[in-house]
Amino acid sequence: KNQVEQSPQSLIILEGKNCTLQCNYTVSPFSNLRWYKQDTGRGPVSLTIMTFSENTKSNGRYTATLDADTKQSSLHITASQLSDSASYICVVSDRGSTLGRLYFGRGTQLTVWP
Amino acid sequence: EADIYQTPRYLVIGTGKKITLECSQTMGHDKMYWYQQDPGMELHLIHYSYGVNSTEKGDLSSESTVSRIRTEHFPLTLESARPSHTSQYLCASSDQDSGLNQPQHFGDGTRLSIL
Numbered sequence: 035k036n037q038v039e040q041s042p043q044s045l046i047i048l049e050g051k052n053c054t055l056q057c058n059y060t061v062s063p064f065s066n067l068r069w070y071k072q073d074t075g076r077g078p079v080s081l082t083i084m085t086f087s088e089n090t091k092s093n094g095r096y097t098a099t100l101d102a103d104t105k106q107s108s109l110h111i112t113a114s115q116l117s118d119s120a121s122y123i124c125v126v127s128d129r130g131s132t133l134g135r136l137y138f139g140r141g142t143q144l145t146v147w148p
Numbered sequence: 149e150a151d152i153y154q155t156p157r158y159l160v161i162g163t164g165k166k167i168t169l170e171c172s173q174t175m176g177h178d179k180m181y182w183y184q185q186d187p188g189m190e191l192h193l194i195h196y197s198y199g200v201n202s203t204e205k206g207d208l209s210s211e212s213t214v215s216r217i218r219t220e221h222f223p224l225t226l227e228s229a230r231p232s233h234t235s236q237y238l239c240a241s242s243d244q245d246s247g248l249n250q251p252q253h254f255g256d257g258t259r260l261s262i263l
Contacts, residue, residue, distance in 0.1 A: 075256070077254030078191075
């Protein structure tokens with residue numbers, strides 16, 4: 035069964051600190067892995083997309099890594115800000131259909147305290 | 149930010165009513181999607197469309213129906229709402245020509261509560 039597991043479920047950090055969120059998946063065949071940020075009451079917004087051949091991608095203070103061999107990804111947030119408080123969702127796409135079936139994790143709820 | 153709009157943002161309504169959730173995008177995207185999301189849970193695909201007059205059911209069984217008469221418009225309808233339909237409904241779109249690596253752009257969702 036294709037699955038996406040994220041850890042931790044929730045995380046509290048102080049403003050200015052760094053943090054790393056984890057994503058493990060069993061989706062096969064693999065097409066790409068996406069990280070989304072979802073603010074409370076809003077829709078998810080894409081942060082990064084990585085294909086099989088990419089092992090790191092940055093978007094400002096967000097850096098995603100991918101190890102396709104171990105089927106693991108991480109999202110590193112540098113110098114956190116209060117606006118980083120949100121749910122971060124890992125999404126894996128397969129190559130099994132034209133649709134590019136998406137498998138969603140349940141997200142990591144990040145809270146940044148001043 | 150992506151130009152995809154959902155209305156209403158919030159809806160509280162009684163059991164048995166007919167409901168239509170609106171979704172419109174101004175990006176000319178061919179692919180559109182409806183997801184259902186409960187608190188703390190993953191998004192579940194309930195409907196998708198490849199283009200005008202194309203609609204398919206997603207992975208999660210849903211009593212809702214959709215239509216795609218125009219590229220920019222993808223409404224979702226519940227003929228008779230029940231408390232079990234209480235959830236957040238998210239609409240998304242993507243550009244088919246960009247292939248599978250195109251991010252999906254999401255609307256801000258409709259939070260539906262059925263009394």
